[in-house]
Amino acid sequence: xxxxxxxxxxxxxxxxxxxxxxxxxxxxxxxxxxxxxxxxxxxxxxxxxxxxxxxxxxxxxxxxxxxxxxxxxxxxxxxxxxxxxxxxxxxxxxxxxxxxxxxxxxxxxxxx
Numbered sequence: 001x002x003x004x005x006x007x008x009x010x011x012x013x014x015x016x017x018x019x020x021x022x023x024x025x026x027x028x029x030x031x032x033x034x035x036x037x038x039x040x041x042x043x044x045x046x047x048x049x050x051x052x053x054x055x056x057x058x059x060x061x062x063x064x065x066x067x068x069x070x071x072x073x074x075x076x077x078x079x080x081x082x083x084x085x086x087x088x089x090x091x092x093x094x095x096x097x098x099x100x101x102x103x104x105x106x107x108x109x110x111x112x
Contacts (some may be wrong), residue, residue: 013098016088024081027053031074039071056081 007014030049037043056077064076092098 010092010097010099013089013092016092017085020081020085020088023053023056024078024085027056027074027078027081030057031071031078034071034074053077 026049030046030053033043033046033049034041037046053074057073060073060077060080061070064073068076089098093100
């Protein structure tokens with residue numbers, strides 16, 4: 001039986017997937033905390049969230065119509081980051097640089 005170590009055998013997939021996931025979920029945290037504390041709060045956690053996600057929110061501001069309020073941009077960034085994770089994952093899978101789960105699922109009894 002072959003054992004697959006996802007972290008070491010597929011480093012590009014791991015870095016891309018987990019890196020984008022961290023930024024995406026931090027966008028959700030930024031949106032929620034911004035609702036409670038205000039968008040320009042000096043609270044240290046919100047400052048960290050802004051620092052980590054500003055690049056994604058800036059890109060989303062460029063491609064989003066100007067009538068969308070700035071407070072909603074972290075949610076839109078979350079959606080785009082999720083889409084980017086799926087696209088990158090599919091591309092890496094197509095090139096054999098991402099783990100395949102088919103044989104493991106069949107061995108676990110999911111094959112019918």
